Amino acid sequence: MINIDITKKLKAYAGVQELRIKKDIAPGSIVRITGPSGAGKTTLLKMIAGLVKPDAGIIAVNNINWFDAEQNIDLQPQQRMPGFVFQDYALFPNMTVQQHLEYVTQDTEWINRLLAIGKLDSFTTHKPQYLSGGQQQRLAILRALSIKPKLLLMDEPFSALDVKMKMDLIGELRPLFKELGATALIVSHNPQELDGVADDELEIN
Numbered sequence: 447m448i449n450i451d452i453t454k455k456l457k458a459y460a461g462v463q464e465l466r467i468k469k470d471i472a473p474g475s476i477v478r479i480t481g482p483s484g485a486g487k488t489t490l491l492k493m494i495a496g497l498v499k500p501d502a503g504i505i506a507v508n509n510i511n512w513f514d515a516e517q518n519i520d521l522q523p524q525q526r527m528p529g530f531v532f533q534d535y536a537l538f539p540n541m542t543v544q545q546h547l548e549y550v551t552q553d554t555e556w557i558n559r560l561l562a563i564g565k566l567d568s569f570t571t572h573k574p575q576y577l578s579g580g581q582q583q584r585l586a587i588l589r590a591l592s593i594k595p596k597l598l599l600m601d602e603p604f605s606a607l608d609v610k611m612k613m614d615l616i617g618e619l620r621p622l623f624k625e626l627g628a629t630a631l632i633v634s635h636n637p638q639e640l641d642g643v644a645d646d647e648l649e650i651n
């Protein structure tokens with residue numbers, strides 16, 4: 447179970463806006479996070495990952511406090527280790543597809559399986575610069591999965607994919623999440639994108 451009860455003052459266009467989030471998330475669920483641009487969706491994912499600090503409140507994962515303002519607990523990102531798909535991919539310009547995954551895991555069987563799922567098996571020697579936007583995005587997803595995370599934080603992870611590629615990939619990811627016992631929080635701009643896939647919803651206003 448993931449318990450989130452936090453507040454954070456955001457630097458907003460019209461001054462300061464307060465982001466308040468209170469949500470309990472069941473283990474193994476797929477949660478679609480929606481809300482207008484600038485509402486704080488990315489900031490929420492970063493607060494869960496330990497990359498941005500909330501002003502107040504608690505983030506607990508399986509009864510372990512990852513963040514607790516009152517008790518001054520704030521686990522390092524390396525101690526939390528979620529799989530994170532950044533909105534801008536955050537790939538390494540000098541690493542090939544294969545190296546991106548080998549940097550994280552030595553499990554070649556797992557790497558090969560991921561490459562097949564992301565349809566990148568014929569691009570293993572390519573650096574990001576020589577990949578299409580959709581291929582780069584799929585690499586970002588595969589890299590997040592390479593650590594076999596129990597928690598996946600995905601920021602608009604399908605935005606650069608065509609409809610067929612997106613549907614194929616979602617169809618493959620769903621059973622994979624189950625197999626890993628992973629909980630996935632997925633920010634999505636497209637309201638229909640995860641219909642029939644998401645088990646839960648978090649709307650940020």
Ligand SMILES: Nc1ncnc2c1ncn2[C@@H]1O[C@H](COP(=O)(O)OP(=O)(O)OP(=O)(O)O)[C@@H](O)[C@H]1O
Nearest residue numbers: 455456457458459482483484485486487488489498
């Ligand atoms: N570390 C931070 N501290 C305070 N404010 C922040 C921080 N990071 C971002 N912000 C502000 O929070 C607001 C929300 O940003 P965020 O990227 O979380 O929105 P979003 O909902 O993901 O938007 P989009 O859908 O456009 O990607 C912005 O106004 C931004 O300037």
